[in-house]
Amino acid sequence: MAEKKEYKSGTKRYYIDKLGQKTNRKNKDKVNNEYKARTYQRVTIIIRKNEEQDVIEKLESVESKTQYIINLIRKDIEASK
Secondary structure, rough: OOOEEEEOOEEEEEEEEOOOEEHHHHHHHHHHEEEEEEEHOOOOOOOOOOOHHHHHHHHOOOHHHOHHHHHHHHHHHHHOO
């Protein structure tokens, strides 16, 4: 399957879909954002750089921060049962 090419016309961006028709990027992004809102939960943390440098270094060293944190929480849940 060929990748979709993104084109720019003035200030609007669009894709050419499989049928060769223009697909507005704004509509595509809207659908994608609605899916993410229904499916995912965003969690944000703030870490003080000068006090928690070891924590920051550990998070930077792991392949997936999300998976690492989820695994830590699951271990904690198991330990508290």
